[in-house]
Amino acid sequence: MKLSDAINSYLAYVLDEKGLSVNTVESYQRDLLKLLEFLGDIDTKEINLGEIDDFASYLQKQDLSQNSRSRIFSCLRSFFSYLEMEGFYNSDLALNIQVPRKIIKLPDFLNEEEVNKLLESPDTSTPRGIRDRAILELLYATGVRVSELVSLKISNVFLEERMIRVLGKGNKERIIPYNSTAAKYLELYLYGVRPSILKKRGEDRVFLNMRGTSLSRVSVWKILKNYAVKAGITKNIYPHILRHTFATHLLKNGCDLRTLQIFLGHASLMTTQIYTHLDKEFLKEVHSKFHPRA
Numbered sequence: 001m002k003l004s005d006a007i008n009s010y011l012a013y014v015l016d017e018k019g020l021s022v023n024t025v026e027s028y029q030r031d032l033l034k035l036l037e038f039l040g041d042i043d044t045k046e047i048n049l050g051e052i053d054d055f056a057s058y059l060q061k062q063d064l065s066q067n068s069r070s071r072i073f074s075c076l077r078s079f080f081s082y083l084e085m086e087g088f089y090n091s092d093l094a095l096n097i098q099v100p101r102k103i104i105k106l107p108d109f110l111n112e113e114e115v116n117k118l119l120e121s122p123d124t125s126t127p128r129g130i131r132d133r134a135i136l137e138l139l140y141a142t143g144v145r146v147s148e149l150v151s152l153k154i155s156n157v158f159l160e161e162r163m164i165r166v167l168g169k170g171n172k173e174r175i176i177p178y179n180s181t182a183a184k185y186l187e188l189y190l191y192g193v194r195p196s197i198l199k200k201r202g203e204d205r206v207f208l209n210m211r212g213t214s215l216s217r218v219s220v221w222k223i224l225k226n227y228a229v230k231a232g233i234t235k236n237i238y239p240h241i242l243r244h245t246f247a248t249h250l251l252k253n254g255c256d257l258r259t260l261q262i263f264l265g266h267a268s269l270m271t272t273q274i275y276t277h278l279d280k281e282f283l284k285e286v287h288s289k290f291h292p293r294a
Contacts, residue, residue: 021170168265
């Protein structure tokens with residue numbers, strides 16, 4: 001089988017049968033096209049470990065980060081495992097592909113004082129302020145991605161149970177509870193603000209801009225950034241920071257890793273484990289600050 005045909009077959013497999021997200025599949029496609037560009041459209045049975053080593057040397061010269069190279073070789077290992085499984089390749093090449101170790105970059109998060117300042121920044125005497133407070137409270141209360149928040153539909157908000165249902169990566173649904181403060185501002189927004197700004201009958205998105213149409217991810221990022229400045233927070237603010245803060249605070253307060261994985265919608269526990277590193281840093285800080293001989 002030609003390499004280009006094998007790549008197309010693999011991408012169809014991970015999209016249709018493995019249920020990976022479109023973004024993930026597009027990332028795999030970019031990585032595999034690098035291999036195709038380097039080797040040419042040769043028969044897959046002609047590829048051996050020597051070609052893979054040459055490809056590794058080629059990537060080393062492209063000034064790619066170690067994490068990028070790690071992702072590419074992880075993709076290659078999965079790709080050749082698929083070819084072996086389907087009988088398109090007769091070697092155990094996948095087992096011999098060395099994946100560079102990823103460098104773990106710990107995400108930023110806010111401490112409890114910073115979170116409180118941020119959440120209390122909107123002027124809740126105004127419709128915009130009520131909407132913004134509901135957005136910030138729900139992000140912190142549930143740890144949802146901003147993309148999941150702006151896609152949230154009225155039909156997926158359960159006010160009585162104080163739960164929301166979100167559609168995450170790979171079209172996987174999960175249900176997440178939220179706290180009483182988030183419930184208060186969400187209900188104020190839904191009953192007092194949203195009906196007055198709604199322009200299009202039948203619009204099912206929960207969060208709208210002040211023109212009455214769906215709120216974008218960029219708009220939420222700007223909302224977050226503006227209130228961080230107002231609250232005097234000097235840390236780098238980006239859309240995921242409340243998600244990281246949610247996870248870190250839950251872990252610090254005794255939440256187990258499996259439950260946190262469910263809340264965050266991570267396919268693998270390995271992804272969730274990054275927050276154990278954050279927790280260790282926190283413990284070191286506390287030890288250093290309060291131990292008499294630290």
